[in-house]
Amino acid sequence: MLSSAVRIGFSVLLIVGVPVLSKRSARPELVQGVPKTALYFSAVVSQWILAAVGALVVIFAWPDGLAMGLAPVSSSSFLQWTLILVVASVAGLGLVLLLEQRGWWPEEPEMVRALMPQTRRERWWAFLGLAPTAGLCEEFLYRGFLLAEVTAWFHSAAWGVAVSSVAFGLAHSYQGLNGMVRAGLLGALLAWPVVHTGSLYPSMTAHFLIDAVALLWLGPKFMRQES
Numbered sequence: 001m002l003s004s005a006v007r008i009g010f011s012v013l014l015i016v017g018v019p020v021l022s023k024r025s026a027r028p029e030l031v032q033g034v035p036k037t038a039l040y041f042s043a044v045v046s047q048w049i050l051a052a053v054g055a056l057v058v059i060f061a062w063p064d065g066l067a068m069g070l071a072p073v074s075s076s077s078f079l080q081w082t083l084i085l086v087v088a089s090v091a092g093l094g095l096v097l098l099l100e101q102r103g104w105w106p107e108e109p110e111m112v113r114a115l116m117p118q119t120r121r122e123r124w125w126a127f128l129g130l131a132p133t134a135g136l137c138e139e140f141l142y143r144g145f146l147l148a149e150v151t152a153w154f155h156s157a158a159w160g161v162a163v164s165s166v167a168f169g170l171a172h173s174y175q176g177l178n179g180m181v182r183a184g185l186l187g188a189l190l191a192w193p194v195v196h197t198g199s200l201y202p203s204m205t206a207h208f209l210i211d212a213v214a215l216l217w218l219g220p221k222f223m224r225q226e227s
Contacts, residue, residue: 002061003060003061003062004061006057006060006061007057007061007062007149010053010054010057010145011145011146011149011150014141014142014145014146014167014171015146015163015166015167015170018050018167018170018171019167019170019171019173022171022172022173022174023173023174026111026174027174028110028111028114031111031114036115036117036118036122036125037121037122037125039115040122040125040126040129040130041125041129043130043133044129044130044133047133047134047137047138048133048137050137050141051136051137051140051141054140054141054145055140057145058145065145065148068144068145068148069139069140069143069144069148069194069198069199069200070199070200071197071198071199072199073197073199073201073202077197077202078199078201078202078205081193081197081202081203081206082202082205082206082209085189085190085192085193085202085203085206085210086206086209086210086213088189089186089189089206089210090210090213090214090218092182092185093182093210093214093218094218096178096182097218097219097222098222100222101222105178106176106177106178107178108175108176108178108179109175109176109178109179111174111175111176112175112176112179116215116219116220117215117216117220118220123215123216126211126212126215126216127212127215127216130211130215131208131209131211131212131215132208134207134208134211135204135205135206135207135208135209135211136204136208138168138171138207139190139200139203139204139207140200140204142164142165142167142168142171142187143164143187143190143191143194143200143203144194144200146160146163146164146167147160147161147164147191147194147195148160150163150164157195160191160195161188161191161192161195162188164187164191165184165185165187165188165191166184167187168183168184168186168187169181169182169183169184169185169187170184171183186210190203190206190207191203
């Protein structure tokens, strides 16, 4: 009974608490003047702390879930799923940015533009800190723990994908409605191979690559074109 309450409490934290904290801590007036590398460091540390708490919840309150998302996957299946996820996500993101540039889609909020890396040091931080942290921690939390937990609640993988994807979108509330919708759709896409293969490895790798491309190439490229 206690273990179930702990898992539910952590799920509520992911669904409600993280979006509230994300929105409150990423207000422009709070980050204005703060070096981007300091913001990146804060984001990396906070995600690893949350993932560590999630790991403790699994270890002590859900021992049977220790193997969730760790099913072996063949190299061909891994490469196929990873390629599908990356190509579909980058193509979709590129289309959205192109529509934004032409005024056919709502623009990114100033907060998102302000967080794009510009200097070499910031780009290294994005590549070695933000992108792999998102790939590992967010996939474990949302496509690993929360997807499995909600699926168990409703005995339905569809509900698990829906709730975990909405929670993932809300966690990006600081990016505005546009960013939340985009993150939610990405979450649903990344959940697809987890449901079909039981493995997080393709989603983790794809998430890292998608964020790396978005932070190091697509985002800065369109910002330069707008300037």
